[in-house]
Amino acid sequence: MSNDTFPIDLGRLKPLRLDPRVTTLSDEAKAVLKHNIQICRDAIVFFTALAGAKGLAGHSGGPYDTVPEVMIVRAFIAGGAPIVPVFYDEAGHRVATQYLLSVLNGDMPAEKLLHYREYGSGLPGHPEKELTPGLAFSSGRLGHLWAFCNGVAMANPGKSVILLGSDGSQMEGDDAEAARLAVAQGLNIKLLIDDNNVTIAGHPQEYMPGYDLTRTLAGYGLTTETTMGEDLEALHIDLCRAFDNPAPHAVVIKRPMAVGIGKVEGDIHAHDALKTDVAIAYLENRGGYDDAIAMLKAAKPDKSPLTYRGSSGEGKNRDDFGKVVNEILDGMDEETRRASVRVFDNDLEGSCGLHHIRKKHPEVFIKAGIMERGNFSAAAGFGSSEGKQGIYATFSAFLEMIVSEITMARLNFANVLAHFSHSGVDEMADNTCHFGINSMFADGGIRPLHGEDATRLYFPADQYQFSACVKRIFKDPGLRFVFSNRAAVPDILAEDGKRFYEGRAFAPGIDDLVREAKNGGGYVVSFGETLYRALDAVTGLREDGIDVGLVNKATLNVVDPAMMARLAKAPWILVAEGWNVKTGLGSRFGSHLLRAGFRGRYNHIGVHIEGCGGLWQQQGNQGLDPDGIARAIRALA
Numbered sequence: 001m002s003n004d005t006f007p008i009d010l011g012r013l014k015p016l017r018l019d020p021r022v023t024t025l026s027d028e029a030k031a032v033l034k035h036n037i038q039i040c041r042d043a044i045v046f047f048t049a050l051a052g053a054k055g056l057a058g059h060s061g062g063p064y065d066t067v068p069e070v071m072i073v074r075a076f077i078a079g080g081a082p083i084v085p086v087f088y089d090e091a092g093h094r095v096a097t098q099y100l101l102s103v104l105n106g107d108m109p110a111e112k113l114l115h116y117r118e119y120g121s122g123l124p125g126h127p128e129k130e131l132t133p134g135l136a137f138s139s140g141r142l143g144h145l146w147a148f149c150n151g152v153a154m155a156n157p158g159k160s161v162i163l164l165g166s167d168g169s170q171m172e173g174d175d176a177e178a179a180r181l182a183v184a185q186g187l188n189i190k191l192l193i194d195d196n197n198v199t200i201a202g203h204p205q206e207y208m209p210g211y212d213l214t215r216t217l218a219g220y221g222l223t224t225e226t227t228m229g230e231d232l233e234a235l236h237i238d239l240c241r242a243f244d245n246p247a248p249h250a251v252v253i254k255r256p257m258a259v260g261i262g263k264v265e266g267d268i269h270a271h272d273a274l275k276t277d278v279a280i281a282y283l284e285n286r287g288g289y290d291d292a293i294a295m296l297k298a299a300k301p302d303k304s305p306l307t308y309r310g311s312s313g314e315g316k317n318r319d320d321f322g323k324v325v326n327e328i329l330d331g332m333d334e335e336t337r338r339a340s341v342r343v344f345d346n347d348l349e350g351s352c353g354l355h356h357i358r359k360k361h362p363e364v365f366i367k368a369g370i371m372e373r374g375n376f377s378a379a380a381g382f383g384s385s386e387g388k389q390g391i392y393a394t395f396s397a398f399l400e401m402i403v404s405e406i407t408m409a410r411l412n413f414a415n416v417l418a419h420f421s422h423s424g425v426d427e428m429a430d431n432t433c434h435f436g437i438n439s440m441f442a443d444g445g446i447r448p449l450h451g452e453d454a455t456r457l458y459f460p461a462d463q464y465q466f467s468a469c470v471k472r473i474f475k476d477p478g479l480r481f482v483f484s485n486r487a488a489v490p491d492i493l494a495e496d497g498k499r500f501y502e503g504r505a506f507a508p509g510i511d512d513l514v515r516e517a518k519n520g521g522g523y524v525v526s527f528g529e530t531l532y533r534a535l536d537a538v539t540g541l542r543e544d545g546i547d548v549g550l551v552n553k554a555t556l557n558v559v560d561p562a563m564m565a566r567l568a569k570a571p572w573i574l575v576a577e578g579w580n581v582k583t584g585l586g587s588r589f590g591s592h593l594l595r596a597g598f599r600g601r602y603n604h605i606g607v608h609i610e611g612c613g614g615l616w617q618q619q620g621n622q623g624l625d626p627d628g629i630a631r632a633i634r635a636l637a
Contacts, residue, residue, distance in 0.1 A: 006110035007291035008043045010103060017079035018072065018236075020243035025236045033071060033232055038286075040067045044096050045261070045279050046292045047113040052273025055301030056117040056429050056615065058125065060279075061258040061270035062094035062194065066164055068229055069192045069253060070097060072239050073162060074104075081243060082159045088149050089164040090175075091194075092126035092139025092433065097164075099123055099132065107134025114295075117429045118302070119614025124431030128610070140433050141397065142370060143172025146191070150178055153187040160243050165193040167204055168347070170213055171370040176220070182248040183221035190242045191217070191250040194229070196257040198268050199370060201347045201355075207367040217250045229255035304616035308626065310535035311490035315463025318421035318484040322353030324470045325391065329361050337364050342382045343391040344368045344375045351486075352393035352421045376402045379416050380409035389415035396423035396436020396483060403441050409479060410445045410455060417474065418481050423459070424578030424607070425618040426529045427487035431611040437580040440588075442481050443557040454478025456508060457556040459528040462491045464501035465554060472506040485529045485578075487616070492532060492552070511563040512552040515539075521547025522572035522600070522637060525589065527554055530578045530624055537629040546637050556585055559592050568596035572636040574603050576629050578619070581606035605632050 014032045018025075025033075041064050048060040070087060077085050087101060096116065103110045115121035122132050129138045139145055146163055153161040169175070170193060182189050195213055197203050204211050218224040223245060225238040235253065242249040258270035261282050269275075274282075276296050283289040283296075329337055347370045349355040358365040368375045372394050379390025399420055409416055422428065423436040445453040454477050460466035466484065473480050492500040492514060500514065514531070515538055517523055526534040531552050538550045549570075551563060567573055573593060575586035586604025593602060605623055612621040619625050623632070 004111065004114060004295065006113060007289065007295060008039065008046055010039065010043060010110050013039055013104065015078065016075040018075035019079050020076050020081050020240045023237045023240045025233050030232055033075070036071050037067050040071065040100060042283065042286055042289065043100060043113070045274060045282055046289070046296070047116050048096050049274040049276060049279030050114065050296060050299055051116045053276045053296055053299035054118070055303065058117050058273035059093040059096065059271060060274040061196070061198065061264075062091055062166065063096035063100070064258055064261070065194045065196055065229070065255060066094065066097060066192070068232060068235055069239060069251075070101070070164075072236055073192070073243070076239075076243055083243065084152065084156050084159050084161050086136045087162050087164060088137055088145055088152070089127070089139055090143055090145035090169045091164065091166045092142065093430070094164070095125060095127050095139070098127050098135055102132060102134035105134055108132075117613055119617040120612055122613070124611060124613040125429045126431055126433050128432060131610070138433065141401070143169040143175055146175050146178035147181070149189055150181050150185070150187055153182075153189045154185070159188065161189045163189060163191050165191050167193065167195045167197065167213060168199040168370050170216070171211075173371065173373055179217065179220035179222065187248050188246050189248050191222070192239070193250060193252050195252050195254050198257040198266070198271055199347045200268065200271055201345065201349045202268060202367060204369065208369050213252045217252070222248050222250045224250045224252060226252045226254065229253040230259055302615065306616065306625070308490060308532055308536040309539040310493050311532040312493060313491045314488040315466070315491065316488045317460065317463055317466040318351065318486065319353045320463055320466060321393065321419045321421075321470065321482070321484065322356030324467050326356055326360050328471065328474050329357070329364070334363060337361060340388050341391060342366060342379065344379045346370060346372050346375055346394040346398075348394055348421075351395070352419055354393050372398045373402050373405050376405045376416070376418070377408060379418075380405070380412060380414035383415035384412050389417060391417045391419075393419040393421065395434065396420040396439055397434045399436065399439050399442060403444065406442055406479065407444065410453070414479065415477055416479050418479065419484065420481060421484045422486040423483040424485055424529055425611060425622060426485050426578060427615040428611065428618055429613055429615055431613055435607065435611065437578070437607045438583050439481070439483060439579060440556070440583050440585065442479070456558065457481045457483070458508070458554055459483040459556055460554050461528065461531045461552050462489055462501055464491065464499060464504070465506060468501065468504065468506035469554065473508060476508070483528060487529060489529050490532050492535065509555045509558040509560060511560040512554065513549070513563070514552050515548075515550040517547050517549030517570065519547045520571065521549060522570045522574070523549040523551055523567055524574045524576055524629070524633065525551045525553050525567070525585075526576045527552060527556065527585070528578055529619075530576050533619065533624060533626050534576050534629050536626040537633060540626065541630055541633055546633070548633060548637065553585065564592060564596045568593060568598040570600055572601040573598070574605070574632055574636055576624065576632065577604070577606045578624060579606050581608045601636050603632060603636055605629070
């Protein structure tokens, strides 16, 4: 596909200049606008679905939705309106819009779109400044950009600043603070909010009664319009009002998600990359896209060719979390469940396994929207008395957002079992802003006056250890953080070929000797998804005559005295992890070794550079594949 031509002719777009001071849209301008919108929507359907067909996931519905407002404002800019020519978007998963604009602006060829989310393409799942030609900003995580754009507006007096938003991104608490500053300072910022009543796990109007963007934004003091996004004349009038007003101004744009795309219109599944059959049906209905359809039919998933010694099979721990919790809840009567447990979902139930709990035990499940900070505190509040606990789950990257709430929960001696999935970088095509690599931030507690800090961080290695871990720690007091990966992980095998963790009880705070260095050799200390890769490296080096052992440290913030005594006698130690080399286990493990009397050579490897897109390639990009780990071992041994 590297030499293919982009099969939708974007050169057919027609130039259009509009003046926001003129609210009347001529028939000719309206026809051009409709023409341009349709071509851009067709292109987005095609290249986002193509990524999905290649197993790279992605997002179709959001960028498809916002094309009308983007095309109108682009025409304002072409007409000379004083607007900063950047379409800032606080919903970064809609990055297909940004990549399409880069092509339309001449910053890259259309053929680049054929490689959306691929490894090394420079087109990751969220906007990253300096990585993609023509891209002027990094979106960061959902709902984090408005405050940044306030500063952009201050730096560009006399010009409007565009911020694309959504009903999902506006749930984040950052936006409330940004709104107050924008109003207080009279900033020339324009919020164009796609209110399509869809987030990943449901419809906000159903699971969050009372959530009304028009009333919320008007309450902050913004001039706020509400319009129907597919009525081009009405949308144009309200956008004219916004951009002809130097004050902060919001336009809440109502439409069903993926309007006009067959069976997925208004459906939550349109949030993700469209399924191949849906995209093909859409393009067939449009007509004239035989080459695009052929590409979609020919696309195959990009599967890893790698195999690993010392492990076999696979388990999906992030999904298993809900199944394991259900087993525990099944052992309680309904009255006890209602009285003692609440489960808080952050709109990621399918990604973190909580959908299993919602289906089987809805009496304890709360569909709590995209509000990570508040929901963690709510979970802690529920679990702030003996015999009760909150259960909470989201992506590991978002742990950074709730560090203050973790401290408050700790100070209140709350009981929270928190599952953070999508840890590390493995199979993270969403790329750097979604890397879950600073999770040791959760271990920031100090010893209270009346006991010990009960905070615990656990990262089990495979499905058997994961299940045993969750069952063992479920009733423990304090804050318990359990981590899993987006990718499936294989089962760790013992030297006799049997599953190492099958039937083995989990002991918090105890490290496991997966392979012993029998002749005075050094050790690799690892955990999570890096453990099986380290095991492959260790296996290969032992075959080459290098004496090396392997330790699984599944409890990350507690020193195991017996294991530390063993490691302190070794000639060298390497920590290999999928977390940040600056903040992860390796950044503190050397100090633990020194206190135990270690006098050997030490190094730690982890995530240290921005992402490269793609899936399984992310680990190798960080030097955390078996070859990279083996190189680090050889440098010490």
